[in-house]
Amino acid sequence: MAPSKHDPKLTDHDDALLAAYVDGVGELTPAERRAVEAQLPARGAEVDATRDLLAALRDLPGEGEEPRWTELAARISAAVGDRVPRPWWRRVLVPATAALALAACAAVYIHGRGGDAPSVPEAAPTAMNAPPHVADAAALNDTVWLDGQAVELGALDPSALADLEGDHGDDDVIAGALLPTPDLAWIDDLDAAGLAVADRWLVDRKGT
Amino acid sequence: MDVSVFGDLLRPVIAEGDLDRDLVARFQAGERIAFDQIVRRHQKGVWRIIRRYLRDDADAADVTQLVFVRAFKALGGFRGAASVRSWLYRIAIHAALSWIRDHRREVATELDDSALVAQAVAPAEIDRGRDSLRLRAAVSELPPKQRLVLELRVFDDLSFKEVAELADCTENTAKVNFHYAVKRLREILGGALEA
Numbered sequence: 153m154a155p156s157k158h159d160p161k162l163t164d165h166d167d168a169l170l171a172a173y174v175d176g177v178g179e180l181t182p183a184e185r186r187a188v189e190a191q192l193p194a195r196g197a198e199v200d201a202t203r204d205l206l207a208a209l210r211d212l213p214g215e216g217e218e219p220r221w222t223e224l225a226a227r228i229s230a231a232v233g234d235r236v237p238r239p240w241w242r243r244v245l246v247p248a249t250a251a252l253a254l255a256a257c258a259a260v261y262i263h264g265r266g267g268d269a270p271s272v273p274e275a276a277p278t279a280m281n282a283p284p285h286v287a288d289a290a291a292l293n294d295t296v297w298l299d300g301q302a303v304e305l306g307a308l309d310p311s312a313l314a315d316l317e318g319d320h321g322d323d324d325v326i327a328g329a330l331l332p333t334p335d336l337a338w339i340d341d342l343d344a345a346g347l348a349v350a351d352r353w354l355v356d357r358k359g360t
Numbered sequence: 361m362d363v364s365v366f367g368d369l370l371r372p373v374i375a376e377g378d379l380d381r382d383l384v385a386r387f388q389a390g391e392r393i394a395f396d397q398i399v400r401r402h403q404k405g406v407w408r409i410i411r412r413y414l415r416d417d418a419d420a421a422d423v424t425q426l427v428f429v430r431a432f433k434a435l436g437g438f439r440g441a442a443s444v445r446s447w448l449y450r451i452a453i454h455a456a457l458s459w460i461r462d463h464r465r466e467v468a469t470e471l472d473d474s475a476l477v478a479q480a481v482a483p484a485e486i487d488r489g490r491d492s493l494r495l496r497a498a499v500s501e502l503p504p505k506q507r508l509v510l511e512l513r514v515f516d517d518l519s520f521k522e523v524a525e526l527a528d529c530t531e532n533t534a535k536v537n538f539h540y541a542v543k544r545l546r547e548i549l550g551g552a553l554e555a
Contacts (some may be wrong), residue, residue, distance in 0.1 A: 171542040172520060172535035175513065179520045180535075202542055205549075209499075209514045212492050216417040219407065219424075225399050228425050232432040236392050 170195060174202045380444035387435055395435065399428055402445060405516055406452045412511060413456035423459050427452045446522040449512070453526065498548040506541035509534055 173180055173188040180188065192199065342350060380401070386394035406427055411420040430451055438447065499507060505527065512523045513534075524534040 168536040168539040171539035175538070176520065179531075184535075201546055205542060205546060206514060208491065208495060209510075212495060212515075214408065215496075216411050216415075216420065218404070219417065219421045221400070221403060224403055224407075224421055224424065225396065228399050228403070228428045229396055231425055231429050232395065234392055236387060236390050236395075236436070237433055238436050 167191070170198060171202050171206075174199055175206055376445075377443050381440060384435060384438055384440070384444060388438075395432055398431075398435075398444065402448050403428070405445065406448055409449055409452045409512075409516060410456045410459075412515070413453070413460060419459070419463075423455050424452070427455045430455070442525045443522055446518065446525045449516065449518070449522075450526055494549065495545075498545050501548055502541055502544055505529075506537050506544060509537040510541040510545075513538055 169180065169184055169188050170191070173185065177185060339350075380398070383394045383398050383401075387398070403424060407420050407424045410423045410427070411417065414420050414423065427448065431448055434451075438444070442450075499510065502510065508527055509523055512518045512526055513520070518526070520531050520534045520538070523538075524531040527534055527537070529537070
Protein backbone atom coordinates (compact mmCIF):
# COMPACT_ATOMS: atom_id res chain seq x y z
CA MET A 153 0.00 0.00 0.00
CA ALA A 154 1.35 3.40 -0.93
CA PRO A 155 1.97 5.76 1.96
CA SER A 156 -0.50 8.60 2.21
CA LYS A 157 0.20 12.24 2.90
CA HIS A 158 -0.72 11.58 6.51
CA ASP A 159 1.66 8.69 6.92
CA PRO A 160 3.13 9.25 10.41
CA LYS A 161 6.59 8.30 9.10
CA LEU A 162 6.60 11.29 6.80
CA THR A 163 7.48 14.70 8.14
CA ASP A 164 6.41 18.11 6.85
CA HIS A 165 9.94 18.52 5.57
CA ASP A 166 9.67 15.37 3.45
CA ASP A 167 6.29 16.55 2.22
CA ALA A 168 7.79 19.88 1.12
CA LEU A 169 10.55 18.42 -1.01
CA LEU A 170 8.36 17.32 -3.92
CA ALA A 171 9.10 20.35 -6.13
CA ALA A 172 12.83 20.03 -5.45
CA TYR A 173 12.59 16.34 -6.36
CA VAL A 174 10.77 17.11 -9.62
CA ASP A 175 13.21 19.87 -10.53
CA GLY A 176 16.50 18.31 -9.46
CA VAL A 177 16.45 14.81 -8.08
CA GLY A 178 20.26 14.75 -8.13
CA GLU A 179 20.40 17.51 -5.53
CA LEU A 180 18.44 15.59 -2.91
CA THR A 181 20.20 13.43 -0.37
CA PRO A 182 19.51 9.70 -0.65
CA ALA A 183 17.31 9.89 2.46
CA GLU A 184 15.32 12.82 1.06
CA ARG A 185 14.93 11.04 -2.25
CA ARG A 186 13.65 7.87 -0.61
CA ALA A 187 11.18 9.86 1.47
CA VAL A 188 9.75 11.65 -1.57
CA GLU A 189 9.66 8.55 -3.72
CA ALA A 190 7.61 6.83 -1.02
CA GLN A 191 4.95 9.49 -1.59
CA LEU A 192 4.97 9.53 -5.38
CA PRO A 193 2.17 7.03 -6.02
CA ALA A 194 -0.24 9.16 -4.00
CA ARG A 195 0.95 12.49 -5.45
CA GLY A 196 1.08 11.77 -9.16
CA ALA A 197 -1.20 14.68 -10.13
CA GLU A 198 0.83 17.11 -8.03
CA VAL A 199 4.02 15.91 -9.67
CA ASP A 200 2.56 16.48 -13.16
CA ALA A 201 1.24 19.95 -12.26
CA THR A 202 4.55 20.95 -10.75
CA ARG A 203 6.45 19.73 -13.79
CA ASP A 204 4.13 21.68 -16.16
CA LEU A 205 4.39 24.86 -14.11
CA LEU A 206 8.18 24.76 -13.95
CA ALA A 207 8.36 24.14 -17.70
CA ALA A 208 6.07 27.13 -18.32
CA LEU A 209 8.20 29.34 -16.11
CA ARG A 210 11.35 28.29 -17.94
CA ASP A 211 9.70 28.96 -21.28
CA LEU A 212 9.01 32.55 -20.38
CA PRO A 213 10.79 34.93 -22.73
CA GLY A 214 13.55 36.98 -21.15
CA GLU A 215 12.55 40.37 -19.87
CA GLY A 216 13.86 43.43 -21.67
CA GLU A 217 16.28 43.71 -24.54
CA GLU A 218 19.69 42.24 -23.82
CA PRO A 219 22.67 44.55 -24.32
CA ARG A 220 25.43 43.80 -26.80
CA TRP A 221 27.55 41.53 -24.70
CA THR A 222 30.82 42.24 -26.51
CA GLU A 223 30.38 45.97 -26.00
CA LEU A 224 29.44 45.54 -22.35
CA ALA A 225 32.49 43.32 -21.76
CA ALA A 226 34.70 45.93 -23.41
CA ARG A 227 33.20 48.67 -21.22
CA ILE A 228 33.86 46.62 -18.12
CA SER A 229 37.41 45.82 -19.22
CA ALA A 230 38.14 49.50 -19.83
CA ALA A 231 36.58 50.48 -16.49
CA VAL A 232 38.69 48.12 -14.39
CA GLY A 233 42.02 48.88 -16.07
CA ASP A 234 44.97 46.60 -16.66
CA ARG A 235 46.49 46.30 -13.23
CA VAL A 236 45.39 43.35 -11.10
CA PRO A 237 44.63 44.70 -7.63
CA ARG A 238 45.85 42.83 -4.59
CA PRO A 239 43.73 42.59 -1.43
CA TRP A 240 44.82 44.75 1.50
CA TRP A 241 46.01 41.79 3.55
CA ARG A 242 48.31 40.71 0.72
CA ARG A 243 49.63 44.25 0.32
CA VAL A 244 50.43 44.27 4.05
CA LEU A 245 51.45 40.65 4.45
CA VAL A 246 54.18 40.55 1.82
CA PRO A 247 56.11 43.61 3.04
CA ALA A 248 55.57 42.53 6.65
CA THR A 249 56.95 39.07 5.91
CA ALA A 250 59.92 40.56 4.10
CA ALA A 251 60.59 42.92 7.00
CA LEU A 252 60.39 40.07 9.51
CA ALA A 253 62.76 37.94 7.44
CA LEU A 254 65.20 40.86 7.21
CA ALA A 255 64.96 41.45 10.96
CA ALA A 256 65.57 37.75 11.63
CA CYS A 257 68.66 37.76 9.40
CA ALA A 258 69.95 40.88 11.12
CA ALA A 259 69.37 39.33 14.55
CA VAL A 260 71.25 36.18 13.56
CA TYR A 261 74.14 38.26 12.18
CA ILE A 262 74.35 40.49 15.25
CA HIS A 263 74.11 37.49 17.57
CA GLY A 264 76.95 35.82 15.67
CA ARG A 265 79.19 38.86 15.98
CA GLY A 266 78.06 39.47 19.54
CA GLY A 267 79.19 35.94 20.51
CA ASP A 268 82.79 36.78 19.57
CA ALA A 269 82.97 40.27 21.01
CA PRO A 270 82.41 39.44 24.72
CA SER A 271 85.09 36.74 24.54
CA VAL A 272 87.88 39.31 24.47
CA PRO A 273 88.45 39.28 28.26
CA GLU A 274 88.21 35.50 28.25
CA ALA A 275 90.55 35.09 25.31
CA ALA A 276 93.71 34.95 27.42
CA PRO A 277 92.70 32.08 29.73
CA THR A 278 91.19 30.23 26.78
CA ALA A 279 94.43 30.57 24.85
CA MET A 280 96.42 29.52 27.88
CA ASN A 281 94.40 26.34 28.33
CA ALA A 282 94.14 25.47 24.67
CA PRO A 283 96.88 23.56 22.83
CA PRO A 284 99.01 25.59 20.46
CA HIS A 285 97.73 25.89 16.94
CA VAL A 286 99.04 27.29 13.71
CA ALA A 287 95.96 29.22 12.65
CA ASP A 288 97.42 32.59 13.67
CA ALA A 289 100.60 32.68 11.64
CA ALA A 290 101.39 36.27 12.56
CA ALA A 291 101.25 35.44 16.23
CA LEU A 292 103.85 32.68 15.75
CA ASN A 293 106.41 35.34 14.85
CA ASP A 294 106.17 36.81 18.31
CA THR A 295 104.78 34.13 20.56
CA VAL A 296 105.57 30.44 21.07
CA TRP A 297 103.89 27.85 23.19
CA LEU A 298 106.44 26.39 25.54
CA ASP A 299 105.89 24.03 28.45
CA GLY A 300 102.23 24.98 28.79
CA GLN A 301 102.88 28.72 28.62
CA ALA A 302 102.64 31.39 25.92
CA VAL A 303 106.07 32.93 25.63
CA GLU A 304 106.60 36.32 24.03
CA LEU A 305 109.91 35.93 22.23
CA GLY A 306 110.50 39.64 21.94
CA ALA A 307 110.13 40.11 25.68
CA LEU A 308 112.22 37.06 26.66
CA ASP A 309 115.52 37.37 28.53
CA PRO A 310 118.36 35.76 26.45
CA SER A 311 119.63 33.92 29.55
CA ALA A 312 116.25 32.34 29.98
CA LEU A 313 116.55 31.06 26.42
CA ALA A 314 119.94 29.52 27.30
CA ASP A 315 118.39 27.79 30.28
CA LEU A 316 115.58 26.52 28.12
CA GLU A 317 118.04 25.19 25.51
CA GLY A 318 119.99 23.26 28.20
CA ASP A 319 116.94 21.63 29.65
CA HIS A 320 116.19 18.51 27.57
CA GLY A 321 114.52 16.42 30.20
CA ASP A 322 114.82 12.64 30.26
CA ASP A 323 116.38 12.48 26.80
CA ASP A 324 119.55 14.16 28.20
CA VAL A 325 119.82 11.58 30.97
CA ILE A 326 119.84 8.76 28.43
CA ALA A 327 122.38 10.55 26.24
CA GLY A 328 124.61 11.18 29.27
CA ALA A 329 124.76 7.48 30.00
CA LEU A 330 126.07 6.78 26.51
CA LEU A 331 128.62 9.56 26.05
CA PRO A 332 130.23 12.13 28.31
CA THR A 333 128.77 15.03 26.41
CA PRO A 334 130.70 17.78 28.24
CA ASP A 335 134.03 16.26 26.99
CA LEU A 336 133.28 15.80 23.31
CA ALA A 337 136.14 18.15 22.22
CA TRP A 338 138.77 15.43 22.70
CA ILE A 339 137.28 13.54 19.69
CA ASP A 340 138.65 16.21 17.39
CA ASP A 341 142.18 15.55 18.68
CA LEU A 342 142.20 11.80 17.98
CA ASP A 343 144.58 10.44 15.32
CA ALA A 344 143.89 7.29 13.25
CA ALA A 345 145.14 4.94 15.96
CA GLY A 346 143.06 6.72 18.56
CA LEU A 347 139.96 6.49 16.32
CA ALA A 348 140.56 2.74 15.90
CA VAL A 349 140.81 2.35 19.69
CA ALA A 350 137.64 4.41 20.09
CA ASP A 351 135.79 2.24 17.52
CA ARG A 352 136.81 -0.95 19.33
CA TRP A 353 135.70 0.58 22.64
CA LEU A 354 132.29 1.40 21.14
CA VAL A 355 131.91 -2.10 19.71
CA ASP A 356 132.84 -3.60 23.08
CA ARG A 357 130.47 -1.21 24.81
CA LYS A 358 127.55 -2.26 22.48
CA GLY A 359 128.41 -5.90 23.08
CA THR A 360 127.97 -5.46 26.81
CA MET B 361 24.49 3.70 -2.65
CA ASP B 362 24.69 4.06 -6.40
CA VAL B 363 25.85 7.60 -7.02
CA SER B 364 26.57 6.97 -10.68
CA VAL B 365 22.92 7.73 -11.42
CA PHE B 366 23.55 11.36 -10.50
CA GLY B 367 27.00 11.60 -11.98
CA ASP B 368 25.88 12.91 -15.36
CA LEU B 369 23.53 15.41 -13.76
CA LEU B 370 26.20 16.83 -11.48
CA ARG B 371 29.16 16.77 -13.85
CA PRO B 372 28.36 19.98 -15.79
CA VAL B 373 27.89 21.94 -12.55
CA ILE B 374 31.18 20.66 -11.14
CA ALA B 375 33.07 21.31 -14.38
CA GLU B 376 31.75 24.87 -14.58
CA GLY B 377 32.77 25.48 -11.00
CA ASP B 378 36.25 24.10 -11.66
CA LEU B 379 36.68 26.41 -14.63
CA ASP B 380 35.64 29.42 -12.56
CA ARG B 381 38.01 28.47 -9.76
CA ASP B 382 40.82 28.07 -12.27
CA LEU B 383 40.11 31.53 -13.69
CA VAL B 384 40.09 33.05 -10.21
CA ALA B 385 43.39 31.36 -9.36
CA ARG B 386 44.94 32.72 -12.55
CA PHE B 387 43.62 36.20 -11.79
CA GLN B 388 44.96 36.05 -8.25
CA ALA B 389 48.32 35.05 -9.71
CA GLY B 390 48.30 38.28 -11.69
CA GLU B 391 46.81 37.17 -15.00
CA ARG B 392 44.56 40.11 -15.81
CA ILE B 393 42.99 38.48 -18.89
CA ALA B 394 41.41 35.79 -16.72
CA PHE B 395 39.01 38.44 -15.44
CA ASP B 396 37.80 39.16 -18.98
CA GLN B 397 36.88 35.50 -19.30
CA ILE B 398 34.98 35.62 -16.02
CA VAL B 399 33.07 38.64 -17.34
CA ARG B 400 32.18 36.90 -20.58
CA ARG B 401 30.99 33.82 -18.70
CA HIS B 402 28.78 35.62 -16.18
CA GLN B 403 27.76 39.01 -17.53
CA LYS B 404 24.51 37.70 -18.98
CA GLY B 405 23.42 36.08 -15.74
CA VAL B 406 24.37 39.13 -13.72
CA TRP B 407 22.49 41.41 -16.11
CA ARG B 408 19.36 39.21 -15.96
CA ILE B 409 19.25 39.30 -12.17
CA ILE B 410 19.72 43.05 -12.09
CA ARG B 411 17.18 43.56 -14.86
CA ARG B 412 14.54 41.75 -12.82
CA TYR B 413 15.03 44.27 -10.03
CA LEU B 414 15.50 47.46 -12.06
CA ARG B 415 13.08 46.85 -14.95
CA ASP B 416 15.26 48.98 -17.22
CA ASP B 417 17.73 47.63 -19.79
CA ALA B 418 20.23 50.48 -19.80
CA ASP B 419 20.26 50.85 -16.04
CA ALA B 420 20.76 47.10 -15.74
CA ALA B 421 23.79 47.34 -18.04
CA ASP B 422 25.25 50.20 -15.98
CA VAL B 423 24.77 48.32 -12.73
CA THR B 424 26.22 45.19 -14.33
CA GLN B 425 29.36 47.17 -15.11
CA LEU B 426 29.43 48.42 -11.54
CA VAL B 427 29.10 44.85 -10.24
CA PHE B 428 32.11 43.66 -12.23
CA VAL B 429 34.18 46.66 -11.20
CA ARG B 430 33.45 45.78 -7.56
CA ALA B 431 34.20 42.13 -8.28
CA PHE B 432 37.51 43.09 -9.90
CA LYS B 433 38.59 44.91 -6.76
CA ALA B 434 37.47 42.12 -4.43
CA LEU B 435 38.40 39.03 -6.46
CA GLY B 436 41.97 39.01 -5.13
CA GLY B 437 40.58 38.17 -1.70
CA PHE B 438 38.05 35.61 -2.91
CA ARG B 439 38.55 32.45 -0.84
CA GLY B 440 36.22 30.11 -2.73
CA ALA B 441 33.81 29.42 0.12
CA ALA B 442 30.94 30.01 -2.33
CA SER B 443 30.88 29.44 -6.07
CA VAL B 444 32.12 32.30 -8.22
CA ARG B 445 28.70 32.56 -9.81
CA SER B 446 26.77 32.87 -6.55
CA TRP B 447 29.43 35.29 -5.27
CA LEU B 448 28.90 37.49 -8.33
CA TYR B 449 25.13 37.18 -8.10
CA ARG B 450 25.24 38.24 -4.46
CA ILE B 451 27.16 41.37 -5.43
CA ALA B 452 24.61 41.91 -8.21
CA ILE B 453 21.62 41.67 -5.87
CA HIS B 454 23.20 44.06 -3.39
CA ALA B 455 24.12 46.49 -6.17
CA ALA B 456 20.60 46.35 -7.61
CA LEU B 457 18.99 46.97 -4.23
CA SER B 458 21.41 49.85 -3.58
CA TRP B 459 20.58 51.33 -6.95
CA ILE B 460 16.84 51.07 -6.25
CA ARG B 461 17.34 52.72 -2.86
CA ASP B 462 19.30 55.56 -4.46
CA HIS B 463 16.83 56.01 -7.33
CA ARG B 464 13.58 55.13 -5.57
CA ARG B 465 11.39 57.82 -7.12
CA GLU B 466 12.62 57.19 -10.64
CA VAL B 467 12.07 53.45 -10.34
CA ALA B 468 8.53 53.91 -9.05
CA THR B 469 7.64 56.06 -12.04
CA GLU B 470 9.26 53.71 -14.54
CA LEU B 471 7.54 50.70 -13.01
CA ASP B 472 4.18 52.38 -13.45
CA ASP B 473 5.04 53.11 -17.08
CA SER B 474 6.14 49.57 -17.79
CA ALA B 475 2.97 48.21 -16.25
CA LEU B 476 0.91 50.41 -18.58
CA VAL B 477 2.90 49.24 -21.58
CA ALA B 478 2.42 45.63 -20.59
CA GLN B 479 -1.32 46.05 -20.23
CA ALA B 480 -1.51 47.85 -23.52
CA VAL B 481 0.38 45.16 -25.35
CA ALA B 482 -1.41 42.23 -23.75
CA PRO B 483 -4.61 42.27 -25.86
CA ALA B 484 -2.55 42.05 -29.01
CA GLU B 485 -0.55 39.10 -27.78
CA ILE B 486 -1.38 35.49 -28.46
CA ASP B 487 -2.57 33.22 -25.64
CA ARG B 488 0.99 32.29 -24.88
CA GLY B 489 1.78 35.93 -24.31
CA ARG B 490 -1.15 36.31 -21.94
CA ASP B 491 -0.01 33.23 -20.07
CA SER B 492 3.41 34.80 -19.76
CA LEU B 493 1.97 37.95 -18.24
CA ARG B 494 -0.16 35.97 -15.84
CA LEU B 495 2.82 33.89 -14.83
CA ARG B 496 5.01 36.92 -14.21
CA ALA B 497 2.25 38.61 -12.27
CA ALA B 498 1.79 35.49 -10.16
CA VAL B 499 5.52 35.32 -9.44
CA SER B 500 5.49 38.95 -8.33
CA GLU B 501 2.79 38.07 -5.76
CA LEU B 502 4.97 35.52 -4.00
CA PRO B 503 6.44 36.31 -0.58
CA PRO B 504 9.94 37.83 -1.08
CA LYS B 505 11.93 34.82 0.07
CA GLN B 506 9.92 32.34 -1.98
CA ARG B 507 10.13 34.62 -5.01
CA LEU B 508 13.89 34.99 -4.68
CA VAL B 509 14.40 31.24 -4.37
CA LEU B 510 12.10 30.46 -7.29
CA GLU B 511 13.64 33.06 -9.59
CA LEU B 512 17.22 32.06 -8.80
CA ARG B 513 16.36 28.43 -9.36
CA VAL B 514 14.18 28.71 -12.46
CA PHE B 515 15.43 31.82 -14.26
CA ASP B 516 19.10 31.70 -13.26
CA ASP B 517 19.55 27.92 -13.21
CA LEU B 518 21.31 27.89 -9.87
CA SER B 519 21.75 24.76 -7.80
CA PHE B 520 19.91 24.63 -4.48
CA LYS B 521 23.28 25.02 -2.78
CA GLU B 522 23.92 28.27 -4.67
CA VAL B 523 20.36 29.44 -4.06
CA ALA B 524 20.88 28.85 -0.36
CA GLU B 525 24.12 30.87 -0.42
CA LEU B 526 22.33 33.81 -2.00
CA ALA B 527 19.18 33.57 0.09
CA ASP B 528 21.17 33.25 3.33
CA CYS B 529 19.56 29.99 4.35
CA THR B 530 20.33 26.31 4.44
CA GLU B 531 20.06 24.15 1.36
CA ASN B 532 17.08 22.32 2.89
CA THR B 533 15.32 25.61 3.58
CA ALA B 534 15.90 26.61 -0.04
CA LYS B 535 14.32 23.37 -1.23
CA VAL B 536 11.33 23.81 1.07
CA ASN B 537 10.88 27.46 0.03
CA PHE B 538 11.03 26.36 -3.58
CA HIS B 539 8.28 23.80 -2.97
CA TYR B 540 6.00 26.32 -1.28
CA ALA B 541 6.67 28.88 -4.01
CA VAL B 542 5.55 26.42 -6.66
CA LYS B 543 2.55 25.39 -4.58
CA ARG B 544 1.57 29.04 -4.04
CA LEU B 545 1.92 29.81 -7.74
CA ARG B 546 -0.41 26.96 -8.60
CA GLU B 547 -2.94 28.31 -6.13
CA ILE B 548 -2.68 31.83 -7.58
CA LEU B 549 -2.95 30.64 -11.15
CA GLY B 550 -5.65 28.07 -10.48
CA GLY B 551 -6.53 26.55 -13.83
CA ALA B 552 -5.44 29.64 -15.74
CA LEU B 553 -2.59 27.97 -17.54
CA GLU B 554 -4.65 24.98 -18.53
CA ALA B 555 -7.58 27.15 -19.70
